[in-house]
Amino acid sequence: MNDSKQTVLTCEHLSKTYSQGPQVVQVLKDINLEIYQGEQIAIVGSSGSGKTTLLNLLGGLDVPSSGKVTIAGKNLAEVNETERGLLRNKHLGFVYQFHHLLGEFTALENVCMPLLIARMGFDSATDKGRAMLERVGLASRLEHKPSELSGGERQRVAIARALVTEPSCVLLDEPTGNLDRHTAGEIHKLMSELNSNLNISFIVVTHDEQLANSMQRKLTLNDGLLNE
DSSP: OOTTSOEEEEEEEEEEEEEETTEEEEEEEEEEEEEETTOEEEEEOOTTSSHHHHHHHHTTSSOOSEEEEEETTEEGGGSOHHHHHHHHHHHEEEEESSOOOOTTSOHHHHHHHHHHHTTOOHHHHHHHHHHHHHHTTOGGGTTOOGGGSOHHHHHHHHHHHHHTTOOSEEEEESTTTTSOHHHHHHHHHHHHHHHHHHOOEEEEEOSOHHHHHHSSEEEEEETTEEEO
16 A cells, blocks of 8 residues: 555554453454555455454444554544544544434434534534535435435435545445345445545445455455455
8 A cells, every 4th residue: 555645544453352251252363454545445254253343443432352443643542432432523434234314303414413413513514414415416305304215315324424524434334234236336336436536435344245346455354363
């Protein structure tokens, strides 16, 4: 990778173990990874291999047993929970297999939520949210609630919400897992366009081989180890 590119996220010697009664299960072993600005990375592996655990560690949603994760030059283990939340809000976006949209709010309100949490003014947040929904092709669906949207539209809203804060990196956990092949293809295309136009990094955990193969790098998690 070009050294002139900015590193947005790194993990060094990352390990994660869980205790199950007297047994200790090691899910991740000594994982090292650098993510550069604008990179697209897929992480694949069998069910139960620890892909989501790794994504949660990279996103600061879980704490490693050993090793460290650095975002925007800051070690997540050396900041308190409030600071971790601020780092996540500013530098990371999250998209899940189940979109996790709030059902009582419109598409626009859902997308504006991270900006309002970051204390942006309501009018500015609304303008940014509207612009991002237009960018993902949902200009005509701003006032629709999740129950009124198709699966693909809900996932586009989730992607817009992840991108609206202009993060350095977006973490996606099985973003096409609940979509049919055609709709999944549309999400692939959208991610590629957004990556190209906004220079945001994408880290995608997926079983979708077509999506994985469309990324710049494809990493395999097997027996707790990450291999290219």
